Amino acid sequence: MGKVSDVVYPELRTTQKLSSDGSNFIIWKLKFAFVLTDHQFPHLISPSPADPTWDDQSPDALRLILRSLDENLRNEFRENHTPASIMEALLSRFSPTLKRFPAINLRRYMSCRMDPDTEINRHIFRMRAIAKELEYGAGIKIPDDVQATFLLNSLPEEWGKDVERLLRDLDGREEDLSFVNFSRRLRTLRDVKQLNNYIDSEKKRKRANGVCSSCGEQGHYMSDCPDQGSPKQEDFSVSFGPFGVPISEPTVTEIWYPDLKTNYRIGYNGPNSFTTWKLEISDVLEDIGVDYVLKEPEPSDPADSGSEEDALRYKKWHADDFTCRHLILGTMEDDVFLSFYDYPTAKSLMAAVEAFFNSASAAQKLVRLKRYMSHYMSDETPTMNHLRDTDVLLSKLRSSGMDIPSEMRSVVLMNSLPGSWDQIASALEMKLSTDKENGWSYDNVWKEVRDAGQFKELLEKNQADDSVSHDNAIDGRKNKRVLRGKCYSCGRSGHYQSHCPIS
Structure with a gap:
C-alpha cells in the first residue's frame, strides 16, 4: 500500500481541490496538513523564508501540492515556484481574507435557520461547522452556551412547543446549558416524534399485505424495512493492470x-x-x-x-x-x-x-423494539432473507444497549413465521422442547428455521419443475401427430408453414 493519506483523503485530488476563490480553504488546510505530514513534508504546513528548506525543489512535494489545487491555481503556480513558496503564497492569500471579513460568516451563522423538512442532526452539524469555520479562520470562538442558545433560536415554528417544554424542563436544573446537551435533547425530541408517528401508522394498519418499495419484498412497508438506508451491495473493487491481472494484493x-x-x-x-x-x-x-x-x-x-x-x-x-x-x-x-x-x-x-x-434515547429504543416485534415473514420471502432482516433489527437493538434474552429472541422468530408454516412450526416447537442440549437457544432455533425453510423451498421448487415437465410432456405428445398435408410455404410434408425453416 502507498501512503495512508492517499487512502484517507483521495478527495483532495478530485472533488475537494482547493478552489481559487478560497471557499473551501479551511477544510482543505486541515486535511492537507495530514497529507504533508504523512509524506514527510511537515515543514510545509507553516513555511517560512528563514527555514533552511525554503529553497528545496523536491518534485514529490511540488506534485503533491499542485494536484490538490484547482486548474486556475495550478496554472498560476506551476512554473518557477518551490513547494514552500507555493504553500506560503496560499496561506498568505486566503488566511488574511477570513480574518479581514469575518462578518460574512458571522451573518451566515446568525441568520442560519432550520427548514421544517431538514433532519435535526443535519442542522446541528451545519451550525457547529459554521462556528468552527469562524474559530479556525477568523479566530472568533463563540462560547458554548451562546452556540446552544443560537441553536434553539434557529429552529422553525413547528418546534415551538417542543422548545418551550425543553426550556421549562431545564429551568432550575444544574445541567450545563451546553451545545452538546441541547443537541442531545433535541435529538430526543426528534425520537419522540418518530415514536408517535410510528404508533399512529400502526393504528391505521395491521400486517402489511403490499410490497415494500425499498427492498421489493412483502410483509412490511418501506418505513419498517430492515434494509432501509443500508447499501444493497458493497463494492470491494481491486485495481487491475493489463490483461485483468491485479496490480498488487490489496x-x-x-x-x-x-x-x-x-x-x-x-x-x-x-x-x-x-x-x-x-x-x-x-x-x-x-x-x-x-x-x-x-x-x-x-x-x-x-x-x-x-x-x-x-x-x-x-x-x-x-x-x-x-x-x-x-x-x-x-x-x-x-x-x-x-x-x-x-x-x-x-x-x-x-x-x-x-x-x-451510538447512544439511543428511550424513544428510539422503543421504536426499534416495536419494529423488531412486528417484523413478519411473508409467504414469498426467502427464509434466509427473513433471517438476515431479523438479525439486522436485532443488531440495531444491541447498538441501542438492549440485549434481548436468547429464548425471547427465539419466540419472536417463531412468531414471525407466516401461516403457511403452521404445521412446520408446530413440528419445530415439539422438536425444540425435547432437545435437552440446545433447546430454545436462539442459535439453535435460527438453524432449525433455516434448515426447515430451505427444505420447504427445495420441495416447492421440485414440485414446480415436475409440473412444468408434465405440461411439456403433454404438449410433446400433441405435437407428435402425423401431418398428412404439405407445408404451404415450401411444399414439403412433415411440418406446418409456421414451423417451416425456409419461410
Missing part, C-alpha cells in the same frame, strides 16, 4: 477504507450501521498499526531528563495518534469533520463519536 485498509468513505460514511445521522463502521475502522487501525493509541495512555513527556528510548516512544505515540485521528476523521462528511476536528487525541475523538451516534 491490504485490509485498501479494501475496507473506501467502504468507510462511501457505504458507511459518518453523515448527519452517523454511519448506516455504527456496529459495522466500528468493526471496519477497528480492522483498518489494526492493519495500519495505530490501534494501540485507543487503549494505551499517552506517555508522559520525557523532556530533557528522559532517556532516548522514552523520547522515541513519546514521539511515535503522538505520530500514530495523529494518524489514527485522521483515519477516523476521514470517514466523515465535511460538517461532521469540522464539528469533531478539535478533539485532541484519537481516544477522545472516538469516545465523542460513540457518545453522539
Whole structure:
C-alpha cells in the first residue's frame, strides 16, 4: 500500500481541490496538513523564508501540492515556484481574507435557520461547522452556551412547543446549558416524534399485505424495512493492470477504507450501521498499526531528563495518534469533520463519536423494539432473507444497549413465521422442547428455521419443475401427430408453414 493519506483523503485530488476563490480553504488546510505530514513534508504546513528548506525543489512535494489545487491555481503556480513558496503564497492569500471579513460568516451563522423538512442532526452539524469555520479562520470562538442558545433560536415554528417544554424542563436544573446537551435533547425530541408517528401508522394498519418499495419484498412497508438506508451491495473493487491481472494484493485498509468513505460514511445521522463502521475502522487501525493509541495512555513527556528510548516512544505515540485521528476523521462528511476536528487525541475523538451516534434515547429504543416485534415473514420471502432482516433489527437493538434474552429472541422468530408454516412450526416447537442440549437457544432455533425453510423451498421448487415437465410432456405428445398435408410455404410434408425453416 502507498501512503495512508492517499487512502484517507483521495478527495483532495478530485472533488475537494482547493478552489481559487478560497471557499473551501479551511477544510482543505486541515486535511492537507495530514497529507504533508504523512509524506514527510511537515515543514510545509507553516513555511517560512528563514527555514533552511525554503529553497528545496523536491518534485514529490511540488506534485503533491499542485494536484490538490484547482486548474486556475495550478496554472498560476506551476512554473518557477518551490513547494514552500507555493504553500506560503496560499496561506498568505486566503488566511488574511477570513480574518479581514469575518462578518460574512458571522451573518451566515446568525441568520442560519432550520427548514421544517431538514433532519435535526443535519442542522446541528451545519451550525457547529459554521462556528468552527469562524474559530479556525477568523479566530472568533463563540462560547458554548451562546452556540446552544443560537441553536434553539434557529429552529422553525413547528418546534415551538417542543422548545418551550425543553426550556421549562431545564429551568432550575444544574445541567450545563451546553451545545452538546441541547443537541442531545433535541435529538430526543426528534425520537419522540418518530415514536408517535410510528404508533399512529400502526393504528391505521395491521400486517402489511403490499410490497415494500425499498427492498421489493412483502410483509412490511418501506418505513419498517430492515434494509432501509443500508447499501444493497458493497463494492470491494481491486485495481487491475493489463490483461485483468491485479496490480498488487490489496491490504485490509485498501479494501475496507473506501467502504468507510462511501457505504458507511459518518453523515448527519452517523454511519448506516455504527456496529459495522466500528468493526471496519477497528480492522483498518489494526492493519495500519495505530490501534494501540485507543487503549494505551499517552506517555508522559520525557523532556530533557528522559532517556532516548522514552523520547522515541513519546514521539511515535503522538505520530500514530495523529494518524489514527485522521483515519477516523476521514470517514466523515465535511460538517461532521469540522464539528469533531478539535478533539485532541484519537481516544477522545472516538469516545465523542460513540457518545453522539451510538447512544439511543428511550424513544428510539422503543421504536426499534416495536419494529423488531412486528417484523413478519411473508409467504414469498426467502427464509434466509427473513433471517438476515431479523438479525439486522436485532443488531440495531444491541447498538441501542438492549440485549434481548436468547429464548425471547427465539419466540419472536417463531412468531414471525407466516401461516403457511403452521404445521412446520408446530413440528419445530415439539422438536425444540425435547432437545435437552440446545433447546430454545436462539442459535439453535435460527438453524432449525433455516434448515426447515430451505427444505420447504427445495420441495416447492421440485414440485414446480415436475409440473412444468408434465405440461411439456403433454404438449410433446400433441405435437407428435402425423401431418398428412404439405407445408404451404415450401411444399414439403412433415411440418406446418409456421414451423417451416425456409419461410
